[in-house]
Amino acid sequence: MAKRALIYQIYPASFGNLNFITSKIPSIAKNIQPDYIWLSPFFKSPWQEGGYDVADYKEVDQRFGDLTDLKKLVFVAEQHGIKILLDLVLNHTSVEHEWFQKSRCRDPWYADYYIWLDKPLNWQSFFGGPAYEYDCIRGQYYLHLFDKSQPDLNFENPRVTQEFQKIIKFWTDLGIAGFRVDSANVLSENKLRRGYLPRIPGFFNYFQTKRTVQVLDRLLGGNKLFAIAEPVGGVFLSFTKFRELTRHIFDAAFNVGTLDIADTVLSDKASSVPVRYKKWFRKLARWSVEPSFSLAIESHDAPRAPSRFDTDPKILAMLQFLLPANYPCVYQGQEIGTKNPELGDNIHNYPGVLSHAIYQQLLRSGKSKKDAMKIVKKVSRDNARQPLDWSAFASQAKQPDSVLNFYRKLTALWRTDPVLTCGNLKVKKTTKSGVFDFERRYHSQIYQVHLDFSGKTTSTLAGPHGIILSSKPDQIIPRK
Numbered sequence: 001m002a003k004r005a006l007i008y009q010i011y012p013a014s015f016g017n018l019n020f021i022t023s024k025i026p027s028i029a030k031n032i033q034p035d036y037i038w039l040s041p042f043f044k045s046p047w048q049e050g051g052y053d054v055a056d057y058k059e060v061d062q063r064f065g066d067l068t069d070l071k072k073l074v075f076v077a078e079q080h081g082i083k084i085l086l087d088l089v090l091n092h093t094s095v096e097h098e099w100f101q102k103s104r105c106r107d108p109w110y111a112d113y114y115i116w117l118d119k120p121l122n123w124q125s126f127f128g129g130p131a132y133e134y135d136c137i138r139g140q141y142y143l144h145l146f147d148k149s150q151p152d153l154n155f156e157n158p159r160v161t162q163e164f165q166k167i168i169k170f171w172t173d174l175g176i177a178g179f180r181v182d183s184a185n186v187l188s189e190n191k192l193r194r195g196y197l198p199r200i201p202g203f204f205n206y207f208q209t210k211r212t213v214q215v216l217d218r219l220l221g222g223n224k225l226f227a228i229a230e231p232v233g234g235v236f237l238s239f240t241k242f243r244e245l246t247r248h249i250f251d252a253a254f255n256v257g258t259l260d261i262a263d264t265v266l267s268d269k270a271s272s273v274p275v276r277y278k279k280w281f282r283k284l285a286r287w288s289v290e291p292s293f294s295l296a297i298e299s300h301d302a303p304r305a306p307s308r309f310d311t312d313p314k315i316l317a318m319l320q321f322l323l324p325a326n327y328p329c330v331y332q333g334q335e336i337g338t339k340n341p342e343l344g345d346n347i348h349n350y351p352g353v354l355s356h357a358i359y360q361q362l363l364r365s366g367k368s369k370k371d372a373m374k375i376v377k378k379v380s381r382d383n384a385r386q387p388l389d390w391s392a393f394a395s396q397a398k399q400p401d402s403v404l405n406f407y408r409k410l411t412a413l414w415r416t417d418p419v420l421t422c423g424n425l426k427v428k429k430t431t432k433s434g435v436f437d438f439e440r441r442y443h444s445q446i447y448q449v450h451l452d453f454s455g456k457t458t459s460t461l462a463g464p465h466g467i468i469l470s471s472k473p474d475q476i477i478p479r480k
């Protein structure tokens with residue numbers, strides 16, 4: 001049987017601090033029983049980009065507590081059979097990181113820690129706008145594939161890799177089981193530094209996969225850590241290629257394209273076009289047979305899925321756990337069917353730098369402030385970064401038909417049922433209106449899955465002896 005693990009993602013700001021996360025571990029264990037909890041960054045940071053702008057990789061940001069709290073968290077998690085993964089943000093640091101502060105002053109040791117150019121290239125950043133920013137202290141431009149508060153590190157410099165070797169050792173000595181590697185496929189842009197000017201400005205030119213793989217190998221190859229890659233770009237071809245080259249490094253990998261939002265994140269399309277179900281289902285079916293694929297329906301980078309798809313959270317859960325996904329990743333609050341909150345109509349209620357970038361881009365494209373806000377409200381990832389409704393956990397635990405109890409049953413089945421753990425996938429039907437029928441077969445045993453995102457028929461998992469699981473247990477509507 002292929003290796004498998006269930007991952008649960010926590011965005012620490014939604015919990016407040018590390019001690020509060022620790023206090024919730026027993027209930028996370030009971031509800032989802034994850035093998036791993038992946039903690040999004042809680043490191044020292046000016047918080048320009050949700051913590052993905054790290055100012056010190058070995059320090060817990062004051063708002064979240066300290067190292068003692070983290071050790072406690074690791075200890076309590078272990079008592080509940082859960083291992084902790086940290087977010088390893090390799091591609092860039094915060095501008096406030098000591099390395100950058102020294103690099104911009106041309107300190108000889110740090111001068112080449114980042115990618116500096118006298119003349120900027122015409123590249124666009126993932127967040128929109130130029131990927132080069134002028135630094136008046138150094139008198140040169142630095143590359144930032146993401147926000148300008150996140151200068152890209154220069155992995156051509158062996159010292160940078162050595163720094164991260166020390167950081168990885170620091171955390172693993174503390175009992176961390178592994179890492180989710182942020183933006184894992186774009187670590188090297190060596191052509192850029194030789195003055196290569198791509199004809200088409202855009203992020204696909206950044207990929208320097210072979211060099212990136214060498215760096216990752218030096219950092220993570222040949223150890224027993226659990227590592228999961230987050231390649232950016234969302235393009236399946238480059239994802240497959242990257243996967244092939246990094247099998248010895250990563251146990252699993254996400255594809256941000258799963259969330260059907262990566263390609264369109266900076267335009268209004270993500271909210272104004274209806275979900276293209278047929279295309280999405282086929283994509284998921286193709287991807288999920290890759291044994292190391294990590295199927296995520298939600299994350300801190302996308303709005304809440306029940307709002308995005310305007311559908312019953314139980315159907316989304318069935319999609320995630322009934323496809324052959326060996327590394328499903330559940331995002332905090334998904335298990336109670338959390339929807340987008342009402343954050344109001346003022347852009348200032350949206351703290352994320354990306355929400356502001358989308359808003360500005362929409363205004364530039366001619367949208368009125370009102371229309372631009374309507375779109376931001378739908379597509380903003382700030383929707384998924386809010387405090388959770390803790391009272392909903394307690395009340396749903398008592399209701400037999402709640403989303404939470406559905407997750408409990410479904411994840412238990414995912415763990416133990418041989419047809420779900422080992423069965424092949426055969427797609428039977430996909431429709432534009434949101435019907436996805438497929439079969440899981442293990443030897444002579446066949447399960448039929450019927451998902452209907454429109455809600456017109458009941459979504460079910462059926463075995464040879466009848467319905468095993470249904471999105472509406474009290475009203476099984478027969479299918480035509």
Ligand code: NOJ
Pocket residue numbers: 049050052089146182183230300301
């Ligand atoms: C991917 C992370 O998931 C996202 O939140 C972040 O903005 C970028 N990497 C840059 O660090």
